[in-house]
Amino acid sequence: MMLEIDNLRVSYGGIRALHGLSLRIDAGEIVCVLGANGAGKSTTLRAISRLVPVEKGGTMRFVGRDLLGYSPDKVVSQLGISHVPEGRRLFGNLTVKENLRFAAFARKDGGGIARDTERVFTIFPRLQERAGQKAGTLSGGEQQMLAIGRAFVSARKLMLLDEPSMGLAPLLMMSVFAALQEINRAEGTAILLVEQNARLALHFAARGYVLENGHIVLEGSSQALLHDERVKKAYLGG
Amino acid sequence: MTYFFQNVVNALQWGSFYALIALGYSMVYSILMLFNFAHGDIFMVGAYIGFGVATLLVAMSAGGAIVLPGWLILILTILISMFLTALLGMFVERVGYRPLRDAPRASAAITGLMIGIILETGNLWLLGARRVSFPSLIQTVTYDVGGVILTNKKIMIVLVALAFMLALHLFVRHSKWGMAMRAMAFDYVVVPLMGVSINTIARMTFAIGSALAAVAGILFSIAYPVLDPYMGIVFGWKAFVAAILGGRGSIMGAALAGFLLGFIEIFVAMAFPSTLRDLIAYSIIMVILVFRPHGFFGEPYSAKLRL
Numbered sequence: 001m002m003l004e005i006d007n008l009r010v011s012y013g014g015i016r017a018l019h020g021l022s023l024r025i026d027a028g029e030i031v032c033v034l035g036a037n038g039a040g041k042s043t044t045l046r047a048i049s050r051l052v053p054v055e056k057g058g059t060m061r062f063v064g065r066d067l068l069g070y071s072p073d074k075v076v077s078q079l080g081i082s083h084v085p086e087g088r089r090l091f092g093n094l095t096v097k098e099n100l101r102f103a104a105f106a107r108k109d110g111g112g113i114a115r116d117t118e119r120v121f122t123i124f125p126r127l128q129e130r131a132g133q134k135a136g137t138l139s140g141g142e143q144q145m146l147a148i149g150r151a152f153v154s155a156r157k158l159m160l161l162d163e164p165s166m167g168l169a170p171l172l173m174m175s176v177f178a179a180l181q182e183i184n185r186a187e188g189t190a191i192l193l194v195e196q197n198a199r200l201a202l203h204f205a206a207r208g209y210v211l212e213n214g215h216i217v218l219e220g221s222s223q224a225l226l227h228d229e230r231v232k233k234a235y236l237g238g
Numbered sequence: 239m240t241y242f243f244q245n246v247v248n249a250l251q252w253g254s255f256y257a258l259i260a261l262g263y264s265m266v267y268s269i270l271m272l273f274n275f276a277h278g279d280i281f282m283v284g285a286y287i288g289f290g291v292a293t294l295l296v297a298m299s300a301g302g303a304i305v306l307p308g309w310l311i312l313i314l315t316i317l318i319s320m321f322l323t324a325l326l327g328m329f330v331e332r333v334g335y336r337p338l339r340d341a342p343r344a345s346a347a348i349t350g351l352m353i354g355i356i357l358e359t360g361n362l363w364l365l366g367a368r369r370v371s372f373p374s375l376i377q378t379v380t381y382d383v384g385g386v387i388l389t390n391k392k393i394m395i396v397l398v399a400l401a402f403m404l405a406l407h408l409f410v411r412h413s414k415w416g417m418a419m420r421a422m423a424f425d426y427v428v429v430p431l432m433g434v435s436i437n438t439i440a441r442m443t444f445a446i447g448s449a450l451a452a453v454a455g456i457l458f459s460i461a462y463p464v465l466d467p468y469m470g471i472v473f474g475w476k477a478f479v480a481a482i483l484g485g486r487g488s489i490m491g492a493a494l495a496g497f498l499l500g501f502i503e504i505f506v507a508m509a510f511p512s513t514l515r516d517l518i519a520y521s522i523i524m525v526i527l528v529f530r531p532h533g534f535f536g537e538p539y540s541a542k543l544r545l
């Protein structure tokens with residue numbers, strides 16, 4: 001077991017966003033979390049990245065270590081969990097290359113950084129063409145590629161992806177997911193994907209969880225979820 | 239005409255102090271969205287540290303322990319004071335501001351004022367209510383260039399200030415740490431997701447800003463060698479205005495605005511009674527800000543404050 005979350009509860013300003021969530025990810029596995037807007041999907045990822053305070057009683061363990069003992073930057077630099085946030089959140093005033101360099105800021109292995117940067121450019125040749133360009137001037141698809149590339153360079157035992165398909169044309173969406181599949185296959189990176197596009201997510205992931213109002217209401221293999229009547233009705237458009 | 243050029247020279251020197259102090263304000267504001275209202279007093283402490291170091295080195299030199307020429311004492315004074323004042327800045331960040339990172343901005347502003355008061359009264363308590371004189375380290379040499387009076391000190395002050403500004407500019411543009419500051423100024427919420435600690439960058443920024451304030455303090459002491467514990471207050475406020483005028487996130491903007499402030503003040507005093515200097519000078523700045531509310535080079539903070 002790589003990531004083990006039990007009874008996770010998170011509140012924002014007195015309103016509880018997660019009511020005792022439990023979730024597991026195995027090494028190298030791709031898992032998705034489905035749910036409507038406001039169900040608590042992003043909050044789950046923020047809790048894993050330690051960006052939001054977690055209420056007492058819950059546990060989060062990553063490869064046997066207590067996640068609650070790590071600050072947000074250490075979750076990345078010491079545990080190896082990277083996070084592609086909703087809306088990409090690139091440093092628009094830095095160039096593509098600088099965004100990647102900054103993602104490697106905490107790393108000490110110069111050779112490894114160079115290799116990983118090369119690898120990002122191999123996976124996304126478009127980024128190499130745009131290497132000297134400010135990230136703020138990239139198209140939506142290119143920005144998503146850079147956001148994934150940045151996460152790849154910063155850490156990749158586990159990647160948390162928040163709505164990577166958002167705002168992308170179908171063709172670009174497919175190529176982004178193909179790249180993620182390639183990263184997962186070649187590097188053994190486990191992926192936790194949060195998506196509103198349930199069909200896409202279930203074809204990409206091996207397993208899934210369905211989140212409603214801060215509760216896990218359903219979990220299972222992607223095949224089972226794809227054929228589940230409730231999932232079909234609520235998330236796959238009948 | 240010579241009167242005009244004489245004032246240009248004076249404005250350049252005066253603006254150098256504002257510009258160096260404004261840089262510290264601007265850097266901290268860019269990355270943390272807070273104004274360090276103790277910064278003027280850090281400038282004051284920097285001047286006093288410079289006074290202490292210089293006095294000590296002069297005494298050692300006079301005692302014959304090690305005989306150092308004045309210019310070398312000056313260089314050593316600047317470097318040692320930068321280091322010590324940087325430590326003070328890091329301490330202020332750690333104790334004063336880090337616990338308030340998620341607190342309302344007003345709390346940080348009040349804390350800054352409080353830290354300023356502590357530094358002023360701490361100084362009074364330590365040295366008593368008397369003014370101290372900065373030792374004269376280099377002989378003043380006066381040049382008459384077509385009626386405009388230049389001194390070696392004035393030239394040195396402006397050149398040293400410009401050199402530090404250039405160094406800072408290169409650091410921010412080209413170093414890894416400077417890149418971190420630029421990234422943090424753009425969207426500080428995402429910085430930890432890159433495995434980088436916000437605290438580390440904040441600490442470094444306070445250290446650099448405070449070191450530059452120490453440089454300003456020593457340069458000021460060379461031009462006006464009488465120091466008093468409240469010298470940082472007015473300078474702090476004016477440098478704060480320069481930082482606003484330069485625009486958030488623009489280091490060169492803050493430096494340029496510092497010089498502009500120097501020019502406006504000196505030239506207002508040239509045309510009007512000097513008692514009205516600040517009133518008129520800052521009215522001009524208010525009018526500028528009406529037309530450029532984000533300053534010369536600033537942009538509104540666009541990133542969301544939460545993930």
